Amino acid sequence: MGRLSWRLATVAEVRPETGRVVTLALEVPGWDGHLPGQHVDVRLTAEDGYQAERAYSIGSAPDGSRGGPGDRQGGPPVSRIELTVERLEDGEVSPYLAGELRAGDQLELRGPVGGYFVWEPDRGGPLLLVAGGSGVVPLMAMLRQRAAAGSEVPARLLYSSRTFEDVIFREELERLEAAGDGLTVSHALTRAQPAGWAGYARRIDAAMLEEVGWRPGERPLAYVCGPTRLVEVVAGHLVALGHDPSRVRTERFGPTGVP
Amino acid sequence: MGGFVSRGFKGRRRAADDQATRLPPGQYAERGFPVLTAGPTPRIDLADWRLKIEGLVATPQEWTWEELQALPGSEFEGDIHCVTRWSKLGTSFAGVSVDTLLEAAEPLPAASHVVAFCYGGYTTNLPLDDLQGGKAWVVWQHEGDPLPAEHGGPARLLVPHLYFWKSAKWLAGLRLLDHDAPGFWESLGYHNRGDPWREERYWGD
Numbered sequence: 200m201g202r203l204s205w206r207l208a209t210v211a212e213v214r215p216e217t218g219r220v221v222t223l224a225l226e227v228p229g230w231d232g233h234l235p236g237q238h239v240d241v242r243l244t245a246e247d248g249y250q251a252e253r254a255y256s257i258g259s260a261p262d263g264s265r266g267g268p269g270d271r272q273g274g275p276p277v278s279r280i281e282l283t284v285e286r287l288e289d290g291e292v293s294p295y296l297a298g299e300l301r302a303g304d305q306l307e308l309r310g311p312v313g314g315y316f317v318w319e320p321d322r323g324g325p326l327l328l329v330a331g332g333s334g335v336v337p338l339m340a341m342l343r344q345r346a347a348a349g350s351e352v353p354a355r356l357l358y359s360s361r362t363f364e365d366v367i368f369r370e371e372l373e374r375l376e377a378a379g380d381g382l383t384v385s386h387a388l389t390r391a392q393p394a395g396w397a398g399y400a401r402r403i404d405a406a407m408l409e410e411v412g413w414r415p416g417e418r419p420l421a422y423v424c425g426p427t428r429l430v431e432v433v434a435g436h437l438v439a440l441g442h443d444p445s446r447v448r449t450e451r452f453g454p455t456g457v458p
Numbered sequence: 459m460g461g462f463v464s465r466g467f468k469g470r471r472r473a474a475d476d477q478a479t480r481l482p483p484g485q486y487a488e489r490g491f492p493v494l495t496a497g498p499t500p501r502i503d504l505a506d507w508r509l510k511i512e513g514l515v516a517t518p519q520e521w522t523w524e525e526l527q528a529l530p531g532s533e534f535e536g537d538i539h540c541v542t543r544w545s546k547l548g549t550s551f552a553g554v555s556v557d558t559l560l561e562a563a564e565p566l567p568a569a570s571h572v573v574a575f576c577y578g579g580y581t582t583n584l585p586l587d588d589l590q591g592g593k594a595w596v597v598w599q600h601e602g603d604p605l606p607a608e609h610g611g612p613a614r615l616l617v618p619h620l621y622f623w624k625s626a627k628w629l630a631g632l633r634l635l636d637h638d639a640p641g642f643w644e645s646l647g648y649h650n651r652g653d654p655w656r657e658e659r660y661w662g663d
Contacts, residue, residue, distance in 0.1 A: 202660075202661075202662035202663060203660050203661075203662065203663075207462065242484075243464040243467045243469070244462055244463050244464050244467065245463070245464070245467050245468055245469045246463050249469045249472055250469075250484070251467075251469055251471065251486065252484045252543055253543060254542060254543070291469065291470045291471045291486070295464070295466070295467050299465075299466045299467070304464075304465055305462070305464075305465075306464070307462060307464075312647060312660060313646070313647065314645075314646035314647045315496050315642075315643075315646050316496070427492070427493045427608075431493070431499060431608055434497065434498035434499065435498060435499065437498065438498045444497055444498045444500070444578065444579075445497070445579060447497055447498050448496060448497060449495060449496060449497055449498065451492075451493055451494055451495065
């Protein structure tokens with residue numbers, strides 16, 4: 200495998216998702232495709248040459264035209280990827296990506312990176328996806344690919360957000376669930392809930408995982424992504440409930456928000 | 459891609475001069491100690507805990523927790539660098555030098571590489587040279603406190619001159635080989651050696 204070289208992407212669209220989260224649609228000439236769950240490295244360069252690099256998960260599904268079960272023979276190579284970025288007030292790169300960038304700007308990136316926290320429909324299931332905040336982004340790539348491929352691998356998403364307004368991809372998740380192809384979505388709102396809220400109103404705990412998740416005997420493939428504390432707690436509960444640790448994959452965002 | 463400038467980007471985390479020379483390319487200084495792991499944190503009972511040295515050695519070794527603590531101690535104070543771009547400057551760990559462990563096991567002349575294997579199944583590979591000569595430790599204290607489980611406790615490998623995924627958490631042992639055998643991340647796109655000063659992050663870097 201050759202070196203992952205830096206590419207110059209062009210911002211095609213900036214789409215607000217929530218008050219603190221935007222999606223950047225990027226045109227990346229020569230993009231070779233990716234697996235759901237992978238990320239890219241982004242590099243910013245100031246006029247004096249100072250550089251800052253961070254990693255961001257890809258939220259879009261791969262194009263499927265590069266071989267594999269979803270191969271679309273003769274289809275055009277898809278050169279667009281989407282990054283969904285949460286603006287961290289004490290961050291250095293995210294306030295630029297989710298505040299300064301606009302359509303037409305250029306951005307250096309390289310990737311895709313990461314070969315473990317990935318899922319494709321042919322890896323089977325059932326799938327248990329657990330997200331905290333912007334940790335939903337790589338899981339969304341998996342769900343989008345699942346839908347695009349017409350997969351009916353049973354999937355359950357348990358997604359913790361602070362408030363209703365902080366739920367990223369809320370309407371799209373509703374549509375995906377309404378398709379009736381075996382996906383269920385459960386939300387937990389930890390800080391405030393709208394009137395009549397029927398979902399969970401607390402942090403994810405063992406009881407919730409038992410209600411929402413699969414039984415250990417069903418041998419789900421679990422993907423857990425979010426802040427370190429949430430991932431640590433959820434992965435620990437899953438193992439304590441009897442799930443096989445080798446089928447629990449985690450991606451943690453440290454104190455700086457860097458995955 | 460020389461000459462590219464990100465419109466409107468100024469950068470806020472420029473390191474102070476005394477830090478700048480200690481930061482490898484593409485890294486930034488982080489005050490915290492982020493946790494990055496591919497799976498659940500293993501919980502290991504110290505009564506069952508063992509550390510092994512096996513493979514191409516004259517006398518394979520196995521230490522209990524108490525036996526390891528009784529070995530001559532060694533401390534590291536300096537900088538660590540994670541491939542996800544944070545560096546932690548001026549931190550400290552305490553444990554035992556890998557040199558002490560290897561002296562007990564007596565590597566055979568054919569031994570050239572090492573696979574570190576861990577509770578939970580993680581592995582990472584290193585040239586034997588990277589573990590010898592005062593460059594590597596097995597540690598169970600961080601800045602004076604017991605090493606927390608999420609940071610690799612009871613004990614982790616510490617190889618601070620390489621990216622931190624080489625400093626395997628929940629260490630169970632070292633296997634000496636006469637050939638290289640890529641470990642977990644090394645099989646999944648990350649660089650085989652991982653020298654932060656050469657910015658060896660991924661395959662082909």
